[in-house]
């Protein structure tokens with residue numbers, strides 16, 4: 001072990017510390033009963049970016065007697081937890097979309113302040129009409145395309161389509177990306193710019209019953225094609241760095257100190273990495289970031305060299321920015337109602353969508369990563385997709401046994417208790433979006449998945465009973481929900497829907513379990529619980545500072561607890577924020 005650097009030994013005092021180390025929940029045994037005096041106040045000692053001791057000033061006296069130190073009381077009266085970990089976000093991509101015209105349903109942060117949501121499709125069509133009237137002409141003398149982001153067919157009352165958009169304008173190209181960018185809607189002039197027609201044979205092109213293109217570009221392959229003619233609008237010079245800075249501030253305000261980019265390579269592997277590196281070096285990105293490569297892009301960009309590329313990036317990385325795992329997407333999204341359902345399927349007979357890799361090729365595609373010991377994160381929203389994913393995991397284990405593989409099903413929205421037990425039996429884990437219980441479940445009981453599955457969205461209780469590890473994530477902001485680990489915990493504990501009714505009460509979990517799912521268990525599913533996720537001697541000194549104690553407030557108020565600050569590697573990020 002390298003000799004510790006004691007020059008910056010600092011002790012943060014607090015009203016209470018929750019370590020998330022079950023063996024020492026508050027650190028020193030003497031630290032459970034509240035702070036009678038300063039020596040008995042709870043405290044965390046940090047040096048060289050790592051935790052030295054947790055307990056009370058009394059309990060850590062053996063360290064403090066031996067080394068010069070500073071006692072920092074800025075968090076006196078506050079509550080310290082390990083820094084929150086959101087194990088699935090898309091910060092750079094979502095910060096990018098925030099630069100476009102907004103047509104989404106909820107109020108949304110933007111570079112120029114909060115933009116109001118639009119209640120329904122008619123309001124969106126009106127907005128498109130005025131944008132088309134104002135758009136002007138480009139250097140080629142033709143109308144400039146109107147580029148918008150944020151449409152939500154479920155809450156804004158139905159999909160858009162080509163004929164509807166042609167009625168707004170049949171001369172100005174109209175381009176509407178859904179909030180979760182799984183669908184782009186285009187009118188006829190835009191379809192021409194994208195360069196497809198009724199005879200094009202491509203996975204993900206929507207059609208009317210008569211076979212004519214209906215203006216839908218669905219899922220990564222087709223969506224990627226639809227981005228081409230508007231790339232200069234979406235990807236303006238410097239956009240990536242701006243997006244990273246913007247979203248780093250949003251995540252910090254929610255108490256997050258570590259997250260992952262779950263579609264690294266969507267635009268450019270090296271470009272995305274460089275934007276994060278630059279922001280970290282400039283002190284404008286107060287998070288640790290794990291870059292998780294999106295497999296189809298990685299394979300396309302690096303082919304046979306893909307594992308070497310990842311190894312090189314790993315060697316280049318450090319404890320602020322590194323690469324981790326590999327990501328697959330094998331069905332559509334929950335809010336856009338494109339996931340894959342088992343019997344009896346969708347209310348209206350929809351079938352949902354698979355990802356761009358055919359299901360019968362997924363085993364072969366995962367195999368090189370599996371045998372190289374790389375952790376697999378596989379998106380499955382619907383129960384049919386969960387079944388397929390478990391079948392693939394079982395086959396991988398059978399053919400190439402592997403211990404402690406931590407295969408993670410991402411989202412795990414609609415599932416069954418039997419699937420939870422099978423996931424646990426196969427050593428798999430789940431990273432779950434719980435926000436949908438509050439924001440979408442009741443909507444999709446009426447349109448989409450029907451009442452049974454909608455109510456039982458995010459079966460955390462079943463995962464707990466089965467003994468499967470799980471974490472809570474936001475997917476921010478590719479789904480129409482906020483980024484707030486404390487709100488995710490509140491929803492996981494209460495399971496109250498939009499109208500306050502408790503949905504699938506047996507799937508509720510305890511406050512402690514929910515807080516683990518945004519700290520140490522989130523670190524576990526990212527294979528970082530040896531260094532992150534709890535306040536223990538030796539771990540990286542990341543803390544989230546709260547105004548109230550989440551173990552004491554009414555659980556319905558968990559999401560309203562004020563985040564006072566975060567500490568990253570021992571340094572308060574309020575000192576970094578400009």
Ligand SMILES: [Zn+2]
Pocket residue numbers: 088089090262475478
């Ligand atoms: Zn995602």
